Amino acid sequence: MSVVPAKRALPSKESTLFKELLTLYETRQLKKGLKTADQILKKFPEHGETMCMKGLVLTHMGRRDEGIELVRKGVRNDLTSHICWHVFGLIHKGEKNYEEALKCYTQALRFDQENLNILRDAAHLQTQLRIYEGLVETRHTLLRIRPNFRQHWVALAVAYHLNGNLAEAKKVLEQYELTLKNIPDYDVEHSETMLYHVRLLEELGEHTAALSMLDVNAKSRTIVDRTAIMEYRARLLSKTGSDEAEHAWRVLVEHNPECYDYYRGYLANMNLSLEASEENVARALPVLAEFSAQLPRATAPRRLSLSIASGEHFKELVKPYILSGLKKGIPSLFSDIKSLYQDTAKQQAIEDVATEALASFKPALETTSSTEAEPTSYLWTLYFLAHHHSHLDHHPQALAFLDEALQHTPTLPELHMLKGRVLKRAGDLLGAARCLEDARLLDGQDRFLNTKSAKYRLRAGMVEEASALFGLFTKKDAPSPGQDLEDMQSLFYLTEEADAHYRNGNLGLALKRYMAVSKVFDEVEDDQYDFHGYSLRKFNMNIYINLLTWEDRLRSHPAYIKAALTASRIFVSLHDDPSLATGGAASGQLTDAQKKAKKKAKKAAQKVQEEAKKTATSTNNNEDKGLEPPNKDDDPDGSQLLKCPDPLERAAKLLKPLATLAESNIEVWAATYDVSLRRKKYLQAAQALSRAAKIDSEHPELHIRRIDFRQLVSSLPPETAGMSLVSEVATKLVPEAVSVDAYNSQYLQRHAMEPAAILAVAKVQVRLETPREQVEDTVFTVFGPALNLKTALTILEFLGAIKSPRAGEFRTRCGEQFPLSTVFKTPEELTQLRLLVVAGQQLEDKAEDM
């Protein structure tokens, strides 16, 4: 550090200018900074540090390519300058390339070991990358350099904690507390620090110590969060087996009588739970009854009792519960008690109560004076019974109740929504969409109704019509309603629209939306970066550690799993049939709706680009644009995405996090198999099947792949890498002694009544080149009570794929089995029905015009 290399040394004038440049950058005076840099470069055009700084300034000004190129050159010109490496690190960080950024910072630290800024940034990168051992080291260095910074102490404790060394974290915290003097009263930061200390002790299993620390600090009002104190206290008392625990839980219940967790805690402390067991009936029910009496306004203990009670006692409890809900007209009453239906006796008891209530609430025809019941009670009872029958798949009964209710009160949106739901479950997606639109029209100001109606349109395949509805509540200046919802990270919208495109055969847009889901998760993962510094400055260590744990499991979210699985399926089919990407000889002509959507998407994209140009030219050049690359959409319909050269690699990347985050999901392993196999990673494929077999060894998707794998392995050359292991697994999956044909028919015998299994057998038959007529015969055995809509639709699709002449016959028979459904109608019939759905909208528009 002592000797400045000749090529870096600047004469005093330029040296002053360079210092100025650094300050100008810090204060984001970019234009002036650029000028200053140019002044130096005029005389010293090869000066690495100045080149880097100029590049950095240019990047901030939006001249990215030029800027980054200059930074690269600058680094090359001065490889031992910490400034050059620091700048290069900043550039990488801006591009969210954390690995490369950390490498640069590590280089920078070689040449300036005690630079606080670089050390701090390095710590944040190490946290982002979960390099906790390195983090401990960096935090140590920071504390050594600046021990009087309070946050350096807790930052080191947190680093140890994250690295799994709780004992060391505790030690650091203890030392830190010794350095503290004159803590002001009511200091939220100190309160959080002490709570963090208690948490550490609890995680270390030192419950008694944790408890006494909590009590001392609660008493002195050092810890100010009363709810946290009560929760820690109850939990720790239970863990130490103290007699005071029961009281502590009671205090919590009284503090918030609607929190299930507190009742669970209270019961768990007595070795009881909310399960319906004899022990709980005998001991937990009286506890809940006592709470119900003591807290007359609390609903939680009453509802929780219903889960435990049975027989006559259940009937006694459920009757007032349901009657009160019906009288108050509570829409969620059914979904609240639905989980009790697992017990058929309870289900019957509930039906009896509701049926009885209906009779008693029925408005008397002659006199109105004798009955005290509100007319709405009758209405909500009809609503409840419709829910009940829909749940049991009694669609006609459900509709009959709803029709009566709608005659009674045609203006209640809930009734139309439920009717839509019944129709949806019965397979009439278009009728369902129509009902939801009726509901929405009753209250156009309600975004909830709007979202639901749009969702039902998507389910019915009406993408554009759905977008028109979404647009009523999205930002008016957004390029499209969908773009606004995407910017607002609506996973619901992205997933539903992706599914709709996928069902409509529009692979490009489907894939694009699924990838947008994945991008939302990337964003949320990046979001945590700013909190590595922020949270420790704020001394909010508890929630910060929870943030990191949550981020580690982020992609276990159902929306990610769904998007990753379907996108990977699309990538696999693109690999198998690249012609799908070119607009599809396979999928035939684009429908009118698709053409329209394409045109619209193109227009929207143009608009975005024009806007971008406008802002680019109109804004001041000095304005800071940050280091992150701008977002631009140059593939509005996803057609570029379909043509990507590496579909399998992309699929593998999407699936990778699921191997740990969704390991109990059999579809994850099926998809992993499909991708691994095509990437010729046979061992990985074999492992995926073993994992699937552990979850459900008779699963239809696994059955198909067992045979697929067996056939593949027998065709592999013996010198294939890892061959012995691969064939060992293959033999375990399908015994060699059995022929594949026999294996397939044995499977059919075991599952002859299960439609999904029958379809799997048929698929294998196709693979084994069984004559088509025979495959069709297999498929036609699916009819029966076990056949549901979803499987029936998949089978219809399968018959289409094998060009079966009996597809029409299958369609007709499905129509008979699901009499209310429209999903089995021919495309021509559906076009007619679709027109009906939007008719309501058109009528409304006309009314507005008049």
Added chain:
Amino acid sequence: MSTTSIRQMRMEDLQAMQACNLQNLPENYTMRYYLYHALTWPGLSYVAEDHKGRIVGYILAKMDEETAEGAPPHGHVTSISVLRSYRRLGIAKKLMLQSRTSMASIYRASYVSLHVRKSNRAALSLYRDTLGFSVEDIEKKYCKFSLFCCRLHAMLTRILDADGEDAYAMKLSLQS
């Protein structure tokens, strides 16, 4: 009768809160803004959870950051909503009750403020009649952006701000 569990927000709830907000209300935020609330005032936001563990209502709350020196600190409700299908259960009231108790206990807040668009009559009646807020002021051109002037300012770039509609500023005293 019918019930949902009311409890303090956890990290795992944030995405569901965001989904609930997008489904119900026209003012929406990216995850950063939820994270910012959670990591700055972890004890102030609450959720309502149904039997299956689905989030059916939430209150996203903070402490006001522009309070002048010497003025008493006060809490602010950024967003509160309950799914339409879970209305009539008093969930909003219960959420508000828990949140304001925490505001007073952790940060010694003396009152709670919130903003509501003039046209949102349903919400206005909820705040005034059910939750006891009173109208303090009419804010011209209600815009979320002015509300956070903080160290994280730069990172909270894109929040959807309203389209320039007037709003009521409402207030609820916490001194009993």
